[in-house]
Each structure stands twice: as C-alpha cells, then as structure tokens.
Amino acid sequence: MAENKKTRIAFIGSECYPFIKTGGLGDVMYALPRALTREGCEVRVILPYYRCIPDKFKNQTLYRGSFMMDLSRDGRTFYVGIMEMVMDGVIYDFIDNREFFDWGNPYTGLWEDIPKYCFFSKASLAVLNYLEWIPEIVHCHDWQAALVPVYLRTHFADTPVGRACSVLTIHNLRFQGICSIDHLKHWTGLPDGLFDYPLFKVSESDANMFKAGLAFADRITTVSSTYAQEIQTPAYGEWLDAHLRYHSYRLSGIVNGIDTDLWNPETDTLLAEPYSAETFLEKKIANKRALQQKLNLEPDDHKMVLGLISRLTDQKGLDLVNAIFPQLLDGNTQVVILGTGDPRYEASFRQFEADNKGVVCSYISYNETLAHLIYAGADALLVPSLFEPCGLTQLIAMRYGTVPIVRETGGLKDTVQPYRAEENSGNGFTFTEYRADGLLDAINDAKTLYFTDRWHWDEMVRRNMQKDVSWSKSALQYLDLYRGALAQARAEAEERAKEAARKAAEAAEAAREAAERAAMTADHANRSV
Ligand code: ADP
Ligand code: GLC
Numbered sequence: 046m047a048e049n050k051k052t053r054i055a056f057i058g059s060e061c062y063p064f065i066k067t068g069g070l071g072d073v074m075y076a077l078p079r080a081l082t083r084e085g086c087e088v089r090v091i092l093p094y095y096r097c098i099p100d101k102f103k104n105q106t107l108y109r110g111s112f113m114m115d116l117s118r119d120g121r122t123f124y125v126g127i128m129e130m131v132m133d134g135v136i137y138d139f140i141d142n143r144e145f146f147d148w149g150n151p152y153t154g155l156w157e158d159i160p161k162y163c164f165f166s167k168a169s170l171a172v173l174n175y176l177e178w179i180p181e182i183v184h185c186h187d188w189q190a191a192l193v194p195v196y197l198r199t200h201f202a203d204t205p206v207g208r209a210c211s212v213l214t215i216h217n218l219r220f221q222g223i224c225s226i227d228h229l230k231h232w233t234g235l236p237d238g239l240f241d242y243p244l245f246k247v248s249e250s251d252a253n254m255f256k257a258g259l260a261f262a263d264r265i266t267t268v269s270s271t272y273a274q275e276i277q278t279p280a281y282g283e284w285l286d287a288h289l290r291y292h293s294y295r296l297s298g299i300v301n302g303i304d305t306d307l308w309n310p311e312t313d314t315l316l317a318e319p320y321s322a323e324t325f326l327e328k329k330i331a332n333k334r335a336l337q338q339k340l341n342l343e344p345d346d347h348k349m350v351l352g353l354i355s356r357l358t359d360q361k362g363l364d365l366v367n368a369i370f371p372q373l374l375d376g377n378t379q380v381v382i383l384g385t386g387d388p389r390y391e392a393s394f395r396q397f398e399a400d401n402k403g404v405v406c407s408y409i410s411y412n413e414t415l416a417h418l419i420y421a422g423a424d425a426l427l428v429p430s431l432f433e434p435c436g437l438t439q440l441i442a443m444r445y446g447t448v449p450i451v452r453e454t455g456g457l458k459d460t461v462q463p464y465r466a467e468e469n470s471g472n473g474f475t476f477t478e479y480r481a482d483g484l485l486d487a488i489n490d491a492k493t494l495y496f497t498d499r500w501h502w503d504e505m506v507r508r509n510m511q512k513d514v515s516w517s518k519s520a521l522q523y524l525d526l527y528r529g530a531l532a533q534a535r536a537e538a539e540e541r542a543k544e545a546a547r548k549a550a551e552a553a554e555a556a557r558e559a560a561e562r563a564a565m566t567a568d569h570a571n572r573s574v
Pocket of ligand 1 (some may be wrong): 067068069070072354355356383384385397410411412414416435436437439
C-alpha cells in the first residue's frame with residue numbers, strides 16, 4: 046500500500062474519545078483515524094482544547110506555537126494556541142482559546158456555540174498552514190466543522206492548505222447550526238455574496254452552517270447507506286432533503302465500525318469476567334450477576350435483562366419505550382437504562398424505577414464504566430430509534446453477545462439482520478413502523494426465543510460475537526473515496542491548466558497575427574510613400 050503512505054488526512058471535529066465524548070461522533074473520531082493509520086495514512090486530529098477535557102490528558106500535551114487570527118467583522122483578532130500530543134501514531138492538535146473553549150460540556154447553547162465553531166473551523170485550517178503540515182484531505186465532521194470546506198475554498202483558497210480536498214461527514218442531520226444571517230455574517234467574516242440562496246440562506250432571516258458546508262465539500266458522506274437515502278426524503282431530510290438531492294452525486298454512505306480493541310469482551314478490564322465467542326456460555330453470566338448486584342436488582346440468573354444505553358432524546362425512540370413500559374415487566378424481565386438528556390425522559394425512567402424497585406434500574410448519568418458492564422451483563426439491548434444515522438450501541442452489543450432489538454432505520458437496518466427461525470440466521474429482532482406495538486412484538490419475539498429455545502438464542506449470540514463490526518472494511522471505503530476526490534481534483538486541475546495553456550496559445554497567436562498585420566500595414570505605408 047505504498048500509495049496510502051503518502052496520504053495525509055486532517056480530521057476536524059468537535060469531540061473525540063477519550064478526551065471528550067457525548068455520543069458516537071466521539072467514538073468515530075477516535076477509531077477511524079486509528080484504522081486509517083493502520084492502513085499507512087498519516088492522520089492528524091484537530092480538536093478544541095476544551096476546559097472540560099480531563100487534566101490527565103491536558104498534562105500530556107505540549108505547546109506547539111500560537112498566533113493571532115482575524116475572524117469577526119469588527120476586526121478583532123483572536124488568540125490561536127496549539128497544544129499537541131501523540132497517541133498510538135495519531136497526532137492530536139488541540140486549539141486553545143479560553144474565550145471560546147472555557148465553557149460548556151463541551152456544548153453550551155447555539156448562540157454561544159456558533160461563534161465557537163466559526164472560530165474552530167477557521168483556526169483549524171490556519172493551524173495546518175502554521176504547522177506547515179498540508180493534508181491531501183480535510184475530513185470534517187458534522188455542523189461544528191461544516192465551515193471548514195467553505196473557508197477552504199474562500200479565505201484559504203490561495204494558501205497551501207487550499208490545495209486539499211474536503212470531505213464532510215453527516216453524523217446527525219438534526220443539528221445544523223442555524224442562526225440569524227447577521228449573527229453568522231458577523232462571526233464568519235465571510236463576504237455578503239455567500240449569504241444568498243443556495244449557500245447559507247434558509248429563509249429571509251436565517252443562515253445554516255451545515256447547508257453551506259454541504260454545498261462546498263468535495264465529497265459528502267454519511268454513516269450508513271440507508272441514512273444516505275433517507276436524508277434525501279422529506280421525512281428524514283430535516284428540511285435539507287432538496288439540497289441533498291441536488292448534491293446527491295457527491296453523497297454516499299459508509300457504515301461505521303467500532304474499535305474492536307477498545308470494545309473487546311476478551312480483554313475488557315471493566316468486566317466482572319472476560320469472555321469470548323468460545324467461552325460466553327460459561328462466563329458471560331458472571332457479568333449479569335455483577336450488574337444485578339451493582340444496580341440493586343434482584344440477583345437471579347434466569348431473569349432476562351434488557352439494557353438501553355443512550356442519549357435521552359426523542360431521536361432514540363424513547364416515547365415507544367415509555368408507551369410499553371408496563372407490558373415489559375412480566376415477572377421474568379429486568380430493565381437497565383443508562384442515559385442522560387431530556388428531563389422528561391429522565392423523569393419518566395426515574396419513575397419506572399421507583400415503581401419497580403429491584404426490577405428496573407434507571408441510571409441517569411453518563412458513565413463509560415457502567416456502559417461496558419451493561420453491554421456484557423444484559424441479554425438484549427433496545428435501540429428503537431425514530432431515526433439513526435448509524436448507531437454504535439447495537440454494534441457494541443453484538444460484539445459483547447448481547448442481542449439487539451432495533452427499529453429498521455438508518456444504520457440499524459444496515460447492521461442488524463432480523464432473526465429467521467427457519468434459516469437459523471440473523472443478528473437480532475427488528476420492527477419497521479415507528480409504533481409502540483411493533484417494538485413490543487419485537488421484544489416479545491426475543492423473549493420467546495430466549496425463554497423457550499435457548500439453543501437458537503445462543504447460536505445467534507455466537508454469530509454476533511463473530512460478526513465483523515470493526516472499521517477495517519469501512520476504512521478502506523473511506524480511502525477509496527479520498528482517492529476518488531483527489532483524482533477528480535487532479536483531473537480538474539489538469540483541465541484548468543490545459544484551458545489556460547490553450548488560452549495563452551490563442552493569445553500568443555492573436556498577438557502574432559496583430560504584429561503581422563501591423564508589419565504589413567507599415568510595409569504598405571512605406572511603399573506608398
Ligand atoms: P449517538 O451518537 O446518537 O449518541 P451512537 O449509538 O452512535 O449514538 O453512540 C453512542 C455512544 O455513546 C456509544 O459509545 C454509547 O456506549 C455511548 N453512550 C451513550 N450514552 C451513554 C451513557 N449515558 N453513558 C456511557 N456511554 C454512553
Ligand atoms: C450520531 C448518530 C449516530 C451515529 C454517530 C456516529 O450521533 O446519532 O447514529 O452512530 O453519530 O456516527
């Protein structure tokens with residue numbers, strides 16, 4: 046793979062495990078750069094130097110330099126510091142600026158986050174120039190980095206980094222960075238002309254950062270093929286479906302993987318007992334016991350434990366869970382919920398726990414350690430999402446031999462094949478319509494198999510634990526995509542060079558003809574004298 050060795054890729058995004066993570070974006074920003082590094086690429090990850098990054102990581106960073114950068118229309122300049130560390134062959138450059146990154150966890154509210162990520166996007170490109178590390182590809186993630194492709198082709202077009210191709214990945218189209226045109230004009234410092242349709246503008250008064258990024262990026266990707274199709278429809282397009290249909294020739298879906306070293310039940314030190322596809326029959330149970338004990342659930346090997354690990358937002362299908370909760374509890378089932386988010390879900394899940402002590406645990410918090418034990422100790426994991434660009438919890442669950450129960454949408458549809466009794470095939474239980482009775486049927490099917498046909502259940506567990514949910518295939522797909530973008534950019538540059546040469550030749554020819562004509566006229570004039 047000699048060609049890969051030369052490929053330099055800058056990842057630009059707002060979160061990255063283990064420094065800062067609120068959801069799957071953090072996992073991808075950690076795992077994909079590592080997978081690309083294994084393929085021989087040189088990868089740098091650019092992140093904000095948030096105050097909330099734990100000190101144990103901050104203490105490992107080194108100061109690499111700083112400069113002042115203009116940004117807003119009032120002519121102010123802003124400090125850009127670069128703090129750097131290297132972990133497993135990946136270089137992490139954190140952008141330091143206390144005015145923007147001293148608040149939030151890491152997000153604050155859209156009003157403050159918009160200036161924060163305008164600054165971050167512009168500073169990321171300025172940092173690459175400053176470091177004189179010029180990537181072939183800048184791979185930007187979600188709305189927070191969506192201005193990178195815009196700045197790349199405007200402010201930085203004639204600088205070294207301007208030679209790079211940009212890829213913009215949609216992890217979640219729900220969040221777009223929408224605000225008043227005036228607010229964004231002020232903070233981006235970009236020229237007025239860009240704020241007309243069809244770039245930033247979404248209404249007479251509002252502008253949309255994601256929309257502009259999608260228009261400028263050389264390639265648009267999202268995290269599953271199904272979601273790539275879905276977002277081109279009004280039902281899932283979050284008002285950008287027409288824009289995405291217009292740009293669809295540059296849009297494709299590449300399904301996420303998980304880091305199978307980080308998520309490995311054979312070596313996971315956070316488990317009560319590690320296990321593998323060969324040993325889960327004897328050993329997985331120790332994790333169920335530990336989970337029941339830790340969460341004050343009745344100790345009982347024979348109960349079926351249903352887990353749910355999620356941001357608590359309406360995206361995750363929690364209204365369906367609320368609607369069927371009473372029917373879930375049949376004397377043989379326990380439920381464990383780990384999540385934090387929307388207060389109305391936090392309250393309803395707390396209430397379920399209060400009404401069903403020893404049977405339900407609602408752990409309203411963000412807790413990586415407990416997440417590992419739930420993936421290992423539960424029998425099945427619920428992911429009944431309203432929409433799901435990819436979803437990682439079902440992938441981790443499969444790797445840990447915990448059977449996913451999912452709605453067939455986005456990446457859930459692409460990664461979980463429904464169980465087929467007659468063929469003894471599939472990875473989990475699925476339903477299609479966003480309806481509570483669909484979820485209940487799927488859970489009841491899972492219970493029936495679990496309680497009446499454990500042999501086939503265990504076959505599915507083994508199948509899932511052996512399924513390839515790693516990044517290896519998808520990392521190669523990204524490499525192909527990068528190469529395609531670079532080849533196109535090269536072809537276009539050659540075309541432009543040919544065109545320029547043709548025009549220069551034409552101009553030279555015209556000049557020669559003019560000179561000839563002038564000479565003839567002079568000759569004629571001389572002869573007539
Ligand atoms: P999303 O990015 O939409 O939140 P994903 O399924 O892609 O959904 O990724 C969620 C990631 O966040 C997974 O790694 C999951 O384990 C983790 N996670 C979600 N909620 C919690 C929580 N409360 N505590 C620990 N980890 C969580
Ligand atoms: C988003 C999506 C999730 C996806 C994750 C990583 O947060 O909601 O489905 O897995 O990003 O791509």
